[in-house]
Amino acid sequence: MPSVSANLLLDAADATPTVAQPATSGRAQKLATRLRNQVGRAVCDYAMIEDGDRIMVCVSGGKDSFAMLDLLLALKRNAPVRFELVAVNMDQKQPGFPEHVLPAYMAKRGIPLSVIEQDTYSVVRRVVPDGKTTCGLCSRLRRGALYRHAGEHGFTKIALGHHRDDILETFFLNLFHGGRIKAMPPKLLSEDARHVVIRPLAYCKERDIARYAAARDYPIIPCNLCGSQDNLERKRIKQMIARWDAESPGRSDVMFRALKNVSPSQLADRTLFDFEGLRAADGSGD
Numbered sequence: 001m002p003s004v005s006a007n008l009l010l011d012a013a014d015a016t017p018t019v020a021q022p023a024t025s026g027r028a029q030k031l032a033t034r035l036r037n038q039v040g041r042a043v044c045d046y047a048m049i050e051d052g053d054r055i056m057v058c059v060s061g062g063k064d065s066f067a068m069l070d071l072l073l074a075l076k077r078n079a080p081v082r083f084e085l086v087a088v089n090m091d092q093k094q095p096g097f098p099e100h101v102l103p104a105y106m107a108k109r110g111i112p113l114s115v116i117e118q119d120t121y122s123v124v125r126r127v128v129p130d131g132k133t134t135c136g137l138c139s140r141l142r143r144g145a146l147y148r149h150a151g152e153h154g155f156t157k158i159a160l161g162h163h164r165d166d167i168l169e170t171f172f173l174n175l176f177h178g179g180r181i182k183a184m185p186p187k188l189l190s191e192d193a194r195h196v197v198i199r200p201l202a203y204c205k206e207r208d209i210a211r212y213a214a215a216r217d218y219p220i221i222p223c224n225l226c227g228s229q230d231n232l233e234r235k236r237i238k239q240m241i242a243r244w245d246a247e248s249p250g251r252s253d254v255m256f257r258a259l260k261n262v263s264p265s266q267l268a269d270r271t272l273f274d275f276e277g278l279r280a281a282d283g284s285g286d
């Protein structure tokens, strides 16, 4: 099946928005071009999009998902394959959730939006003891609802707005606390093998996305309406990576490159490399 190919990259970079966008400076334009190229490259490298795909774009109202939606729309305008994008938001019934914001924004932009209403907030409040972080359970409940919606509505892919820095932070969280070499893949099959999750921002830096989002002036909905604290350990790791980058500019780029360049024979996982079967070549020269 044809997928989005490499020659799309330049096209995507030159994509002309079909709806009115805020005026952008030369620097903002360059940034947009870079992000579009990075999304195009990630989509190609991991064959994220195929002809006929119906993609459910999960929009939380945060900067990352707003940016992902725009960058995918730019890609779609110039793609040699046809695919459909539908924005989906989850109203988790947190107190103060501004339920009018996303529908109004999407209507203004002419982008189809579905809203899943599910009161995960009450469940999390009931189940998680006071003082404990609620994000783990909240995310699991949200993921379940999103997967169910995708299955019921015939979506072939689920697009999430995780970026390069999320992937690196997850790698270090697993390394330091889980004792595992594991990150967050750009493309993933769900555990029940019924859903393909894609992360088109996998090559994009959070700093660039934040600047892009500020230039686009998105109506951001904060993810702290529930009163939960951010995951403290993830915060620490974010600061650690930022410190390393300040001391040695480009270090996070190198670390991300390493995730794409793994040598199983130089690690110690017996399930990834046949250490038992290792034998010296016959050195007799005969």
Ligand code: SF4
Pocket (backbone or CB within 6 Å): 134, 135, 136, 138, 139, 223, 224, 225, 226, 227, 228, 229
């Ligand atoms: S901050 Fe609140 S809404 Fe966001 S993931 Fe955590 S518990 Fe859920």
